Amino acid sequence: MTKIIAHRGSKGTHPENTLAAFKEAVLVGSDGIELDVQLSKDNQLMVIHDETIDRTTNGYGEVGSLTLTELKQYDAGSWFQKNPMIQEIPTLEEVVMLLKEENFQGLLNIEIKTDKIHYEGIEQLIVQLMKSQCWPFEYMYSSFYFKSLEKIWEIEQNQNIAAVFRLSEKEETRALQSKFIEGIHPKIDWVFDHLDDLADFPKAIRPWTVNEEDTMTHCFRHHLTAIHTDYPAKALQIRKLIQN
Ligand code: G3P
Ligand code: MG
Secondary structure (H helix, E strand, O other): OOEEEEOOOOOOOOOOOOHHHHHHHHHOOOOEEEEEEEEOOOOOEEEOOOOEOOOOOOOOOEHHHOOHHHHHOOOOOOOOOOOOOOOOOOEHHHHHHHHHHOOOOOEEEEEEOOOOOOOOOHHHHHHHHHHOOOOOOEEEEEEOOHHHHHHHHHHOOOOEEEEEEOOOHHHHHHHHHOOOOOEEEEEHHHHHHOOOOHHHOOOEEOOEOOOOHHHHHHHHHOOOOEEEEOOHHHHHHHHHHHHO
16 A cells, blocks of 8 residues: 655644654654655754755744754744644654654654755764654654765665655666666656666665655555655545545
């Protein structure tokens, strides 16, 4: 059965990458949760998609040039007009603690956001945090930046590692040739370009971002490993309909 991974939490209904979005993803019964990690000026693992806080908070500046205390002063929820609420930018530790409290038992996909800024040491810090406790959920690592995946593999061989990419054939070939890459997380367009190859594809396929009903249906009918969606509740309903 194709797993349903809530992209940046339940991004379509709650402000992305906030505790409220992750809580919602758990409440609706998502099989998985995806989040993005960047590094603050004082080496704290911050859960935020962009390299700056401009789009998703009421502040401005680069994540990497602000400290944890400075980042915590900004509101990361009120910008979301569909469902505004006051939220902080969470740390990775705060998210994993929330998932533990909420008794989440699915899959956490930790996307390391190093494709634009190569944060020194971020991979080590993430692995250190994740290995510091036994979490009641599965987790895996992913990134657009292949060097981050190689670094993760050097220090952690027990968790799945997936390559994120858009449509590039080069990225696909590299992922296919790399023994430590368990799966690919391509842009959904890749799926439509490879319909004939899906059944025999030798690695897990978890595309993003699958928000339309017909696209979801397509992915479920092709038995893809998982989808990343901004609307996990809707995806769960559609998957149920297909199964009945
Ligand atoms: O990890 C899948 C997906 O999140 C990659 O794209 O830009 O939403 O992080 P983005
Ligand atoms: Mg992401």
